[in-house]
Amino acid sequence: MKRLQGLAIGILSVLVATSASATEIQCKGSEAMLARYIGMFDEVFNGRKLDRIAEYTSEDFQPHDSAPGTPKGHEAIRLLVTNMAKSFPKRHLTNDLIICSGDLVVAYQTVEGTNDGPLFGGMPPTGKSFNFKWIDIYRFKDGKVVERWGAGDALGMMTQMGFKLTPPTAEAK
Amino acid sequence: MRSFIFAAALCLVAGGVSATETQCKGNEKNLETYLKMHDVLFMQRDSSRVLEFYAPQFVSHNNDAGGAGAETRTAESMKPMWIDSKKNQPDRIMINELILCAGDLVIARVTMQGTQTGPLFGMPATNKKYSTTATDIYRFKDGKVVERWGNNDGIGMLSQLGLLLPFAQMQAAREEKK
Numbered sequence: 001m002k003r004l005q006g007l008a009i010g011i012l013s014v015l016v017a018t019s020a021s022a023t024e025i026q027c028k029g030s031e032a033m034l035a036r037y038i039g040m041f042d043e044v045f046n047g048r049k050l051d052r053i054a055e056y057t058s059e060d061f062q063p064h065d066s067a068p069g070t071p072k073g074h075e076a077i078r079l080l081v082t083n084m085a086k087s088f089p090k091r092h093l094t095n096d097l098i099i100c101s102g103d104l105v106v107a108y109q110t111v112e113g114t115n116d117g118p119l120f121g122g123m124p125p126t127g128k129s130f131n132f133k134w135i136d137i138y139r140f141k142d143g144k145v146v147e148r149w150g151a152g153d154a155l156g157m158m159t160q161m162g163f164k165l166t167p168p169t170a171e172a173k
Numbered sequence: 174m175r176s177f178i179f180a181a182a183l184c185l186v187a188g189g190v191s192a193t194e195t196q197c198k199g200n201e202k203n204l205e206t207y208l209k210m211h212d213v214l215f216m217q218r219d220s221s222r223v224l225e226f227y228a229p230q231f232v233s234h235n236n237d238a239g240g241a242g243a244e245t246r247t248a249e250s251m252k253p254m255w256i257d258s259k260k261n262q263p264d265r266i267m268i269n270e271l272i273l274c275a276g277d278l279v280i281a282r283v284t285m286q287g288t289q290t291g292p293l294f295g296m297p298a299t300n301k302k303y304s305t306t307a308t309d310i311y312r313f314k315d316g317k318v319v320e321r322w323g324n325n326d327g328i329g330m331l332s333q334l335g336l337l338l339p340f341a342q343m344q345a346a347r348e349e350k351k
Binding site for chain 2: 026064065097099100101102104106108132133134135137149150151152153154155156158163165166167
């Protein structure tokens with residue numbers, strides 16, 4: 001089993017090295033955590049395999065950016081992945097920069113896709129493409145993500161999809 | 174009165190800083206440089222001191238006034254961002270929540286709080302308060318920033334200010350459902 005695990009990590013490392021030739025990685029000494037991050041990135045976020053969420057994230061998973069009252073734990077990730085899949089079925093993420101520090105992984109990513117599905121549950125798709133940047137920070141404990149801080153240029157994405165800033169209306173004041 | 178406000182603001186900042194998680198063992202020099210830059214450029218917004226912290230030329234990835242697209246920028250070109258911020262949102266503070274160091278990089282997760290008392294993205298003052306998060310990455314060489322990456326939750330911020338109509342409408346629809 002151990003050998004198998006070692007082989008899997010070896011294959012993963014090769015995958016990382018080849019698939020992300022432009023990725024800068026600063027994770028010396030944190031190879032195991034890096035492999036877990038890459039596994040989650042490939043299977044859950046790009047692969048959208050909902051049955052792999054529990055493999056990479058803790059039941060106590062705590063997101064730091066969600067609106068108050070939204071779910072935590074596996075359900076938070078499940079909702080995120082399914083909602084993104086509905087609005088942006090062809091979305092693809094690329095790691096530009098991966099940094100490991102202590103129990104944390106920082107990933108700077110390029111997000112590419114097209115808005116082919118309904119937006120935010122109701123709005124009709126814009127059909128427009130986007131390409132913007134995202135930064136995630138993940139805290140790992142026993143190989144699973146327990147915390148996540150995200151910061152994305154979603155405003156740039158919205159602008160690319162044709163949304164405009166509007167001056168405040170009288171009733172909004 | 175003014176000194177009272179200043180002291181109160183300082184307490185707020187100190188309160189925020191005491192909660193900062195820092196993982197920078199072995200990278201104390203870059204941490205020190207980041208903390209000084211945070212104070213001078215990001216809190217005081219003293220743009221005249223940009224060359225103390227930024228190399229004359231650096232690469233910027235940020236979709237902000239500093240420039241996106243991994244293009245080479247001059248330190249001089251960063252100044253308007255801080256000048257405008259100080260002029261239009263004088264009360265804006267930036268609290269470090271998490272600071273990580275790895276190799277030549279420093280990563281900072283911050284919360285920015287302020288009042289939009291002046292124009293923002295071409296929109297007039299709303300005089301509303303906001304609290305928004307951001308993550309920034311800096312590459313240091315010889316104690317100066319040579320590369321920067323960063324994103325902030327601009328949508329959250331504009332929603333709080335009532336400037337992003339589609340989001341305001343969505344929010345309203347969601348509230349109604351409840």
